[in-house]
Amino acid sequence: METKYDNIKRKWQKHVGEVAVRGATSSMTVGQQEAELAVELLEPVSLGWALKTAAKRRPFSATIKTYLLEQFLIGLNTGRKEDPAAVSKRIKTRFLKPDWLTSRQVASYFSRLAALQKCGRLNMRSQQIKEVENDEQCEVVGIVMERYRLRRRVISDLDE
Template sequence: MASLENLLLLGDCRVRSEKKLLDKCKTMYQDKLDKLVHVNNKTLDSDDANTSIESQTEERGWALKTKKPKVFFTKDQKQSQYLIEKFNLGKVTGNKEDPAQVSRDMPYALQDGKKRFNREHYLTAGQVASFFSRLAMKDRKGDNQDAEDFRAASADRKLFSLREKVLSQV
């Protein structure tokens, strides 16, 4: 009520826009970047000393996301084999592999001393997470039994039958 009385008595009515500290910081940072662009684009070191570039500033937004091109699984199954290796490693050791870290490690993965993947075959963290999720679902359902498990089971059966034969003859 006191501010209304002061307004009526004094007649001083100025509207000021209030900016928060974060907004002020952002605008100051943008101004500094614009000045830096102007300084860098002012002149060129070329044959003609009088040549200058007019600074062309583009309208820029704050923290615009860049879109990555879609990457599909290859037909030769290199990516699938790599991801299955990583998944099984996590299963054996008990430490699950982080999909984001697996995605970041793909450019550095080596096979026989050579890079395992080309640039266009790198998968995103979301794709790796989805693949790991499907593998985990298969494991829970029991559909994903390794060929080694079958070989081990058949070897056990053969050894058991051989043992029975030997014991029956003795």
């Protein structure tokens, strides 16, 4: 038994198969043209304006995580939640481009922190992040001290 959809489909195929294009010099039938088009579509396509590239996913850096945690904790302590769009703008002024986040990413991270806080696991996690932050701060202080030593050495060499 043929459904109405099958009947319409069959009539459409018959109608399209009989369509003649005026001014066309091709002697191929519609079926041959479709087969040729299918072969063309199977060929690899180079990157073009309409093709999207795959998004590269990478974890947030420890400094970004620390900053986001600080912003979240400020919201918890003051009772006034931070706006993800405002946090995203501040990130763009404080961090390099690879660390930039969209407001959607910030909101998602705040949501995960809120879930951790409700479960009672945020305190443990924040302590771990503070330890990482302290290690990073020590590293930064070491770098600054080394630069200072190098500057003094260069200045003393220039004075001689």
